[in-house]
Amino acid sequence: KAGVTQTPRYLIKTRGQQVTLSCSPISGHRSVSWYQQTPGQGLQFLFEYFSETQRNKGNFPGRFSGRQFSNSRSEMNVSTLELGDSALYLCASSPGPPREQFFGPGTRLTVL
Amino acid sequence: QKEVEQNSGPLSVPEGAIASLNCTYSDRGSQSFFWYRQYSGKSPELIMFIYSNGDKEDGRFTAQLNKASQYVSLLIRDSQPSDSATYLCAVNRGAGGTSYGKLTFGQGTILTVHP
Numbered sequence: 001k002a003g004v005t006q007t008p009r010y011l012i013k014t015r016g017q018q019v020t021l022s023c024s025p026i027s028g029h030r031s032v033s034w035y036q037q038t039p040g041q042g043l044q045f046l047f048e049y050f051s052e053t054q055r056n057k058g059n060f061p062g063r064f065s066g067r068q069f070s071n072s073r074s075e076m077n078v079s080t081l082e083l084g085d086s087a088l089y090l091c092a093s094s095p096g097p098p099r100e101q102f103f104g105p106g107t108r109l110t111v112l
Numbered sequence: 113q114k115e116v117e118q119n120s121g122p123l124s125v126p127e128g129a130i131a132s133l134n135c136t137y138s139d140r141g142s143q144s145f146f147w148y149r150q151y152s153g154k155s156p157e158l159i160m161f162i163y164s165n166g167d168k169e170d171g172r173f174t175a176q177l178n179k180a181s182q183y184v185s186l187l188i189r190d191s192q193p194s195d196s197a198t199y200l201c202a203v204n205r206g207a208g209g210t211s212y213g214k215l216t217f218g219q220g221t222i223l224t225v226h227p
Contacts, residue, residue, distance in 0.1 A: 033213040042220065043156070043200065048213025055212035090155055094213065098144035098163070098204045101215060103155040 001026060004093045004104035012110045018079040021107045023091030025072050031094040032074040033101060034066060038087045046089075049074055050096060078109075086111045113138055118201050118218035127227050131188040135201030135218055138182065145177055145184045146215065148200040156200055160186065191225040198222050 005024045013019050025032050034046040045058040049068035066076040078085055088108050092101035119134040133147075144163050148156035160175040162168045162184065168175045174187040184203075188195055199222075202215040 031213050033215070035215075043202075043215075043217040045214045045216070050213070056214055058214070088155075092215075100144075100146060100158055100161045101213075102158060103148075106155045 004091060004102055006089075006091050006104040006107050008107060009105060010108045010110075012112065013081050014112050015081055015083060017081050018077060019081060019109060020075055020077050021089055021091075021109075023074045023076075023093075023104060025074070025091075025093030026102060029093040029095055029102075030072050031096045031101075032068060032072065033092045033094065034074070034076050035090045035092065036060075036087045037090060037106075043090070046076065081111045083111050085109065114218075115139060115216045116201055116203050116218040118199075118221045120221070122222035122224055124224045124226060125191050127191060127193060127225055129191050129225075131191045131195065131223055131225070133186040133188075133199050133201075133221050133223070135184045135186075136182055137184070137201075137203045137216075139203070139205060139216075140179075140182065141205050142179075142182075142203045144204045145175070146202040146204070147173075147175060147184075147186045148202060149195075150198045150200060150220070152197075159199075188223075191223075193225050193227055196224050 031050045033048040048056040063079045068074045088106045090106045091104045094101040147160045150156045162175040172189045176185045198220040201218040
């Protein structure tokens with residue numbers, strides 16, 4: 001079974017720009033969660049989608065948004081990028097909570 | 113108090129020894145518990161998950177859960193240099209409400225296995 005895929009793997013943006021990251025979950029998994037990982041804050045939950053519905057959202061500003069498509073693929077968008085948004089963004093696929101989550105390789109975002 | 117706390121590292125063990133990684137959590141409503149391994153520059157890889165009190169073994173890995181003490185641990189037997197990585201403990205409150213799809217992670221413990 002193919003794993004979770006994320007594109008692009010690396011991104012360099014400048015402050016004020018926006019970015020869209022993509023995630024394709026494991027076939028048959030309907031839940032997709034997004035996380036931000038930084039050296040200072042560790043892994044922090046952004047949001048979770050299930051059957052195209054956002055069911056949960058972490059404590060991040062409204063500049064962070066996402067969506068899920070009917071094929072379970074998900075995108076997250078960050079608008080008006082700030083330097084502090086530089087991080088590894090991870091997508092995790094699951095059959096649904098409280099089941100285990102499987103992570104993709106991540107997208108490394110650098111904001112200059 | 114942090115929601116999920118792991119024993120401070122780094123932890124260094126000789127090859128062939130048992131590595132013991134510990135994690136405590138504050139939310140008594142937590143229902144599922146996970147251990148991930150993360151190599152430098154890579155994404156977290158699921159090693160074990162446990163839902164019930166007691167021990168769960170998978171190869172060289174044993175996860176132990178004690179919900180009364182709000183404690184979960186990971187034992188790695190016959191440690192190998194390839195086990196050198198950061199180990200992350202994660203907790204989920206289960207389905208419903210603000211817990212959907214949310215794993216709460218500890219800060220991680222760096223393990224080094226030296227030959």
